[in-house]
Amino acid sequence: MPHGTTAPKTPLRLQIYRQLRAAIEQGSFAAGARLPPTREHALALGVARNTVLWAMERLRAEGYVITRVGDGSYVAGDLAALGRPVSRGSQGSAMAPALSRRGQLIADTALRWQPPLQPAQAFRIGAPEIATFPFALWDRLARQASPRQRLAQAQYLDPAGLPALREAIAQWLWVSRGIRCEAAQVLVCAGSQQALDLIGRLLLDPADEVLVEDPGYPGIRASLLGHGATVRPVPLDGEGIDIAHAAARWPAARLAVVTPTHQFPTGVRMSLKRRLLLLDWARAHDAWIVEDDYDGEFQYGAHRIPALCSLPQAGRVLYVGTFSKTLHPGLRLGFIVLPHALAPTFASARALTDRHAPGDAQDVLARFILEGHLLRHLQRMRALYPQRQRVLIEALAQASGGALQLRPSEQGMHLLHELPPGQADAPLAARAGAAGVYLAPLSRYTVESPRRGWLFGYAAYDTDALQTAAAIVGALLMPRR
Numbered sequence: 051m052p053h054g055t056t057a058p059k060t061p062l063r064l065q066i067y068r069q070l071r072a073a074i075e076q077g078s079f080a081a082g083a084r085l086p087p088t089r090e091h092a093l094a095l096g097v098a099r100n101t102v103l104w105a106m107e108r109l110r111a112e113g114y115v116i117t118r119v120g121d122g123s124y125v126a127g128d129l130a131a132l133g134r135p136v137s138r139g140s141q142g143s144a145m146a147p148a149l150s151r152r153g154q155l156i157a158d159t160a161l162r163w164q165p166p167l168q169p170a171q172a173f174r175i176g177a178p179e180i181a182t183f184p185f186a187l188w189d190r191l192a193r194q195a196s197p198r199q200r201l202a203q204a205q206y207l208d209p210a211g212l213p214a215l216r217e218a219i220a221q222w223l224w225v226s227r228g229i230r231c232e233a234a235q236v237l238v239c240a241g242s243q244q245a246l247d248l249i250g251r252l253l254l255d256p257a258d259e260v261l262v263e264d265p266g267y268p269g270i271r272a273s274l275l276g277h278g279a280t281v282r283p284v285p286l287d288g289e290g291i292d293i294a295h296a297a298a299r300w301p302a303a304r305l306a307v308v309t310p311t312h313q314f315p316t317g318v319r320m321s322l323k324r325r326l327l328l329l330d331w332a333r334a335h336d337a338w339i340v341e342d343d344y345d346g347e348f349q350y351g352a353h354r355i356p357a358l359c360s361l362p363q364a365g366r367v368l369y370v371g372t373f374s375k376t377l378h379p380g381l382r383l384g385f386i387v388l389p390h391a392l393a394p395t396f397a398s399a400r401a402l403t404d405r406h407a408p409g410d411a412q413d414v415l416a417r418f419i420l421e422g423h424l425l426r427h428l429q430r431m432r433a434l435y436p437q438r439q440r441v442l443i444e445a446l447a448q449a450s451g452g453a454l455q456l457r458p459s460e461q462g463m464h465l466l467h468e469l470p471p472g473q474a475d476a477p478l479a480a481r482a483g484a485a486g487v488y489l490a491p492l493s494r495y496t497v498e499s500p501r502r503g504w505l506f507g508y509a510a511y512d513t514d515a516l517q518t519a520a521a522i523v524g525a526l527l528m529p530r531r
């Protein structure tokens with residue numbers, strides 16, 4: 051390759067074609083297996099349906115896929131007749147994949163949830179502001195470590211986390227979220243997704259029923275399904291998850307995963323009455339509650355709502371927190387607050403997974419918290435995000451001729467525009483994606499719920515990016531002449 055040139059980017063449709071072909075060749079899609087409908091597959095990947103259709107048509111032309119009119123697409127039944135081995139060993143002989151049942155469940159996760167891999171662009175949700183993160187301060191704190199400290203951090207460490215960081219997190223949670231806990235109850239992990247994985251492995255057996263919010267975060271459902279759990283979607287209303295409905299419909303449920311401070315993705319705040327009912331349910335059913343407080347630090351009103359875990363009788367609540375939203379996702383640090391009895395077992399499981407988090411990052415984060423830098427950073431973000439929210443609301447209203455009137459919120463990093471019943475949200479999301487705007491449809495986060503709408507992230511984007519993206523979406527909504 052000539053000096054100074056870069057390789058051309060592989061077209062998205064070709065990437066999807068290669069992924070599907072590899073899945074067939076490696077046995078993730080067995081011979082005769084029905085493939086996901088192209089519309090659902092496109093929604094899961096966040097691409098236009100035509101992109102998936104192109105990939106499927108090429109696979110059909112090459113003989114990997116057959117299409118049955120009115121019945122969908124299937125992997126070709128006689129793969130040997132295609133004249134290719136499924137995979138090649140060191141001697142070139144054909145070898146069949148040998149995934150366990152659980153391994154196959156994990157492999158199938160890609161059909162249910164694929165986190166975005168591209169840099170954040172408006173209006174992608176869940177992305178924090180990183181352009182103004184104090185990287186220079188972080189680097190200075192890292193350089194302040196003495197040679198002796200660096201040698202200590204380069205050793206194998208406690209899988210539960212550095213004692214200094216666990217103590218800093220416990221102190222912070224009491225001040226910020228009203229949670230009284232000891233450092234011994236804090237387990238440091240690689241973000242909230244690993245926390246959910248540990249919970250699923252240690253508290254659930256295959257086929258155990260788990261209550262999840264509907265709409266809700268697909269990464270939670272994918273993790274639970276990967277462990278063989280049976281996911282039970284529970285509808286929401288203006289007070290949050292309807293636990294009475296869930297208890298009556300699924301009395302055998304052993305665990306519930308909730309986002310009570312700022313429900314993802316609808317933004318509903320769980321009422322105190324519902325919180326108490328949820329705690330009563332856990333005690334009565336000997337069940338667990340997982341509180342995912344993914345953006346609980348971003349509350350902009352005069353009064354901040356404490357965590358569910360801060361209430362009395364919350365002994366069956368596992369609190370999951372992350373620094374991916376408060377600082378940045380590249381840090382890959384989060385934590386779980388556990389009952390004392392569970393803490394040693396979770397530490398052992400963490401050791402089996404990846405031993406422990408990097409010691410130098412833990413050390414810097416501990417000092418970042420204890421020296422007040424986390425508080426100052428969050429204060430800046432709590433001032434910045436409402437400003438960007440206002441820009442978003444005004445830009446969308448103007449660009450759409452008033453068709454998109456988003457309601458302001460005193461919480462979170464995104465807004466939801468919900469559609470009247472019966473309207474579809476996927477078509478506009480697909481057209482926006484083709485025009486370079488990441489617009490997530492609410493249907494992407496539902497299981498049984500008929501609710502539809504669009505999600506608009508604003509935290510990571512400056513005024514120009516928000517206004518440009520709003521102009522594109524507004525033009526797509528305006529009637530064509």
